[in-house]
Structure formats: structure tokens, C-alpha cells
Amino acid sequence: MFNLLHQLELKLNGNFSSLLQHSSLKLVLLAIFLILLFRWLFNFINSATPTNRSPPSPPKLPVIGNLHQLGLHVHRSLQSLAQQHGPLMLLHFGSVPVLVVSSAEAAREIMKTHDGTFTDRPKFTFFKKVLYNCKDILSAPYGEYWRQIKSICVLNLLSNKRVRSFRAVREEESKSMINNIQQFCSISSSPSSSSLSVLNLSEMFLTLTSDIVCRVALGRKYSDRGQGGRIFKELSVELSELMSRLNIGDYIPWLAWFSHVNGLDAKLDDLAKRFDDFLEMVVQEHMDCSKSTLQGHGHVHTNEDDQRDFVDVLLWLQKENADVIAYPIDAVSIKAIILDMFAAGTDTIYTAIEWVMSELLRHPRVMKKLQNEVRGIAGNKTEITEDDLVGMHYLKAVIKETLRLHPPAPLLVPRVSTQDVKINDYDIKANTQVIVNAWAIGRDPKSYNNPDVFEPERFLNSAIDYKGDNFQYIPFGAGRRGCPGIQFALAVKEIALANLVHRFDWALPEGVRGEDLDMSESTGASVHRKYPLKAIAIPYSC
Numbered sequence: 198m199f200n201l202l203h204q205l206e207l208k209l210n211g212n213f214s215s216l217l218q219h220s221s222l223k224l225v226l227l228a229i230f231l232i233l234l235f236r237w238l239f240n241f242i243n244s245a246t247p248t249n250r251s252p253p254s255p256p257k258l259p260v261i262g263n264l265h266q267l268g269l270h271v272h273r274s275l276q277s278l279a280q281q282h283g284p285l286m287l288l289h290f291g292s293v294p295v296l297v298v299s300s301a302e303a304a305r306e307i308m309k310t311h312d313g314t315f316t317d318r319p320k321f322t323f324f325k326k327v328l329y330n331c332k333d334i335l336s337a338p339y340g341e342y343w344r345q346i347k348s349i350c351v352l353n354l355l356s357n358k359r360v361r362s363f364r365a366v367r368e369e370e371s372k373s374m375i376n377n378i379q380q381f382c383s384i385s386s387s388p389s390s391s392s393l394s395v396l397n398l399s400e401m402f403l404t405l406t407s408d409i410v411c412r413v414a415l416g417r418k419y420s421d422r423g424q425g426g427r428i429f430k431e432l433s434v435e436l437s438e439l440m441s442r443l444n445i446g447d448y449i450p451w452l453a454w455f456s457h458v459n460g461l462d463a464k465l466d467d468l469a470k471r472f473d474d475f476l477e478m479v480v481q482e483h484m485d486c487s488k489s490t491l492q493g494h495g496h497v498h499t500n501e502d503d504q505r506d507f508v509d510v511l512l513w514l515q516k517e518n519a520d521v522i523a524y525p526i527d528a529v530s531i532k533a534i535i536l537d538m539f540a541a542g543t544d545t546i547y548t549a550i551e552w553v554m555s556e557l558l559r560h561p562r563v564m565k566k567l568q569n570e571v572r573g574i575a576g577n578k579t580e581i582t583e584d585d586l587v588g589m590h591y592l593k594a595v596i597k598e599t600l601r602l603h604p605p606a607p608l609l610v611p612r613v614s615t616q617d618v619k620i621n622d623y624d625i626k627a628n629t630q631v632i633v634n635a636w637a638i639g640r641d642p643k644s645y646n647n648p649d650v651f652e653p654e655r656f657l658n659s660a661i662d663y664k665g666d667n668f669q670y671i672p673f674g675a676g677r678r679g680c681p682g683i684q685f686a687l688a689v690k691e692i693a694l695a696n697l698v699h700r701f702d703w704a705l706p707e708g709v710r711g712e713d714l715d716m717s718e719s720t721g722a723s724v725h726r727k728y729p730l731k732a733i734a735i736p737y738s739c
């Protein structure tokens with residue numbers, strides 16, 4: 198989401214120069230510039246005699262505020278600014294005040310002590326255009342509607358019981374990924390093949406994750422069946438890309454026209470339309486199916502039925518609860534909630550598995566220790582099932598340590614204050630946007646020894662967990678707006694990783710040594726590897 202902050206400079210430069218060739222436009226822009234300059238001078242003079250105590254701020258420029266101080270990797274830029282200005286720092290992105298939180302203590306203040314004040318989300322153009330005008334859980338404004346759909350999500354879609362009920366889906370899809378790798382190894386080791394072939398693991402993890410989320414949310418896969426499959430893959434990739442682009446009008450409202458000129462608005466509208474058509478088709482399929490069930494042609498679903506996918510559950514709730522809840526769930530809410538599962542679930546899980554395997558390939562000692570644990574527990578079994586995972590403490594520590602170093606959403610999801618509030622003696626005004634730098638907090642030397650070193654042992658016998666009570670460790674956020682998908686995400690990661698390290702030994706292509714593996718990050722709100730992870734699998738026989 199934040200990479201536009203950088204793209205803005207580049208794109209504005211390129212497009213402005215051609216536009217400025219029109220002299221009337223030059224005059225209009227000059228007039229706008231002068232108005233803004235006067236406004237800025239006026240504000241500057243007023244703020245020179247502050248009546249309140251704001252958090253420290255680096256100096257800002259007119260119009261763009263502190264945007265020029267953000268590099269391609271915003272979490273890294275904000276960490277270095279915080280090292281100079283402190284763990285609570287007030288920036289301005291354009292005209293929007295943004296409070297940046299960079300320590301566990303400050304995060305506790307925001308997400309626990311004053312959680313009730315920081316429960317709203319900014320009204321980003323992406324949320325309005327693609328997430329059904331904020332009718333989903335992630336972007337819905339704090340209030341009764343959000344409370345209702347969040348509790349549906351926590352109790353009916355992502356409860357521990359419901360997550361357990363999808364065990365077969367996870368086991369089958371992990372098995373299918375392992376079989377594909379096995380097949381790939383057989384082909385590459387056949388006499389006709391000249392060398393061991395290199396697997397694109399990033400692509401495999403993306404397929405695994407989106408197939409699991411699809412089956413759980415929509416009832417079937419959309420990755421391998423004719424046109425529906427093609428449409429779905431295209432949409433998922435675009436969703437992730439456009440979610441990562443920031444709309445400059447969100448921060449400098451008078452530049453909103455720029456998103457018309459550079460085509461971003463049109464792309465968002467187009468994506469929203471195509472996603473809506475796809476989800477409409479899926480919901481219709483479910484409704485047709487339940488009609489034929491009522492006519493006696495199929496299996497009747499009940500509330501206790503563990504086999505229902507998310508669309509089934511939401512349609513059932515729509516019917517059952519129509520008269521008892523404040524905001525009856527309409528068709529738009531159903532589509533928005535389902536879209537959230539993809540927007541918030543797929544990219545994050547796939548990214549997390551990608552980083553775990555990257556760290557294991559970089560650290561052969563940890564890989565070996567993990568394989569010993571997994572193979573010791575699996576014994577002669579070829580496939581790991583979820584029953585085997587219970588005793589795999591090192592596996593869980595490896596996953597935890599990777600999420601510390603590489604939280605898929607390093608800046609969580611921004612929030613907004615709903616009223617004026619005092620934090621650590623600083624006055625924070627209502628409507629201040631809040632960014633919590635979970636990435637910087639996870640690497641704070643005050644909380645961790647050797648914070649940049651990958652050392653899963655630090656989480657063995659440690660009481661730190663994911664629930665959001667340990668503010669030095671918040672990859673899933675915390676408080677009322679915390680992530681409801683933790684159990685779902687961990688269940689997928691654990692079964693996939695255990696099977697990957699059990700069934701294969703792993704090496705990097707072309708004899709690259711672990712420590713030389715390129716760990717560059719992509720730009721954007723969810724940070725994955727810049728380059729796909731490629732590796733060689735060597736089948737292991739138990």
C-alpha cells in the first residue's frame with residue numbers, strides 16, 4: 198500500500214512535465230500552488246505557538262509533509278526516523294497527521310490502554326472502491342455493523358472448532374503439493390534430464406494457500422478448472438498488487454485527480470467489477486445448490502454441519518438471523534466478508550511460508566534440527582498429519598521466529614483515533630492516523646538479544662504468544678481490531694512446513710551457499726520476497 202509514496206515522486210515528475218507544456222494549465226497550477234503556500238504559512242505561524250504538546254516530529258515540507266522521507270521500504274524508513282525522534286513520533290503524509298508507534302510500550306498504550314480510541318480505520322480509496330465501500334471486516338468503520346460482522350467471523354467462520362473442521366482440506370492440499378514436488382523430482386532425475394531441476398517454491402506456496410482458502414471459503418478450488426480458475430488467479434494477483442498501491446488523493450486530497458490521470462482509479466473500478474462478478478457467480482452457485490438440496494437432491498446443511506464453507510455459513514446466517522440482528526446480512530456484506538478472507542488471508546499465509554523456507558535454506562543448522570524433530574516424530578510414516586504436529590515444539594518456534602523477523606504486514610493495518618487523547622503526556626488529536634511498526638518492534642534490542650539474528654531457540658520455553666498480550670511480538674496486531682485468522686494461518690503453515698522438511702532435503706540452485714541467498718524484500722503493504730524463492734528438492738526416504 199505504501200509503495201506509491203515512492204512511486205508518487207517518480208510518476209508525478211514524468212506526467213507533470215508533459216502536462217506543463219499547456220500554458221493555461223501552468224497558470225492554474227501556479228494559482229493552486231500559491232493558495233497552498235499561503236495556507237501552509239498560515240498554519241505554520243499558528244503552530245509556532247503551540248497550545249498543546251505533540252509527539253516529536255521531523256521537519257516537514259509544504260504540501261507533501263514527510264512523504265519525501267519515506268523510502269521504498271517504509272517500515273525501514275520509519276524505523277530509522279524513530280531512532281532519531283522516538284517511539285511515538287508524529288509525521289504528516291501530505292495533510293494527514295500520522296502517529297508512528299515503534300516500541301512495545303507505546304504499542305501497549307495504543308492497542309490496550311487506549312484500544313477503544315484507536316479502533317477506526319482510514320477511509321482509503323482502495324477500501325471504498327474494492328471492499329464494497331468498507332462493508333468488510335478489515336476496513337469497516339468502528340461501530341455496530343463492524344462489531345456484528347467481526348463476531349460472525351470470530352464465532353462462525355474462524356473459531357477453533359471451524360478451523361479444526363477443515364483439517365482434511367489442509368492435509369489433502371499439503372499432500373498434493375508434496376506429490377507435485379515428488380513428481381517434479383522424478384522427471385528431473387530421469388536419465389533424459391541433464392541436471393537437477395529447480396523448483397519455484399514461491400509459486401507452489403501461492404497455489405497451496407489460495408487453493409486452501411478457496412476450498413474453505415468458496416467450497417471448491419478455482420485454480421485448476423477452466424475459465425473460473427483463470428479468472429480467479431488473475432484477480433488474486435491484481436488484488437494483492439493494487440492493495441499495495443497508495444492513492445495519493447488519500448493523503449493530498451487536491452491531487453486526487455492524479456489517480457484519474459494515471460489510470461489507478463480505472464484499475465480499481467475494473468478490479469472491483471470483476472471481483473464482484475466472480476463473487477456473485479459463487480454466491481449464486483451456492484444458492485442454486487441449496488435450492489436443489491431443499492428439493493431433495495442433495496445434502497441438507499445444519500448449523501452444526503462441519504462441512505459447510507464460508508459462503509454456506511453466511512447464507513445460513515442471513516436466513517436465520519434476519520430478524521434478530523441490528524444489520525441483517527445482505528448480499529453485499531456476504532461478498533465483502535468473503536473478499537476479506539482473500540485480501541487478508543491468502544497473501545499473508547503464502548508470504549509467511551516463503552520467508553520460513555528462506556530462513557531455513559539460509560540456516561542449515563536450524564533446517565537439520567527441525568528435520569530431526571519432524572522425522573523423529575513421524576517415524577516411518579510418509580505423510581505428517583495434524584496429530585503429529587502437537588509435539589513439534591521446534592517447528593512452532595521456527596515459525597514464530599520467522600514471523601518476528603518477517604511479519605507479512607510489517608506496519609499492520611493503519612488505524613485512526615476517534616477522539617482527542619493523551620498518550621505518554623503527548624496530545625493526540627482525533628482523526629490522527631496510526632501506524633504501528635510491528636517490524637521495528639520485533640527487532641528492538643530492548644526486547645530481544647541479537648535481534649537481527651534468526652534464532653528459533655529464543656521461543657522454546659517462552660511464554661510469548663500470538664494473542665496480542667505481548668506487545669514486543671505483534672505480527673497479527675492486537676486488541677479489538679486484531680487478526681481473527683491466527684489459528685487458520687498457523688494450521689496451514691505448520692502442516693505445510695512439516696511435510697516439506699520431512700519428505701525432502703533442500704539445497705539452493707547452482708551451489709549458492711545459504712548465507713548468500715538474496716533476502717531482498719518487495720515493496721508494498723504486505724512484504725514478500727522481491728525475487729521468487731527457488732530451490733532443489735532431494736527426496737528423503739524414511
Ligand code: HEM
Pocket residue numbers: 334335336347350355537538541542543545546549604605606609610611672673674675676677678679680681682683685686
Ligand atoms: C500469517 C498470516 C496472517 C497475518 C500475519 C495477518 C496479519 C493481520 C494484521 C496485522 C491485521 C491487522 C491487525 C490490527 O489492526 O491490529 C489483520 C487483520 C485481519 N485479518 Fe489477518 N493475518 C493473517 C492471516 C489471516 C487469515 C488467514 C484471515 C482470514 C481467513 C485473516 C483475516 C483478517 C481480518 C478479517 C482482519 C481485520 C480485523 C479487523 O479489522 O477487525 N487474516 N491480520
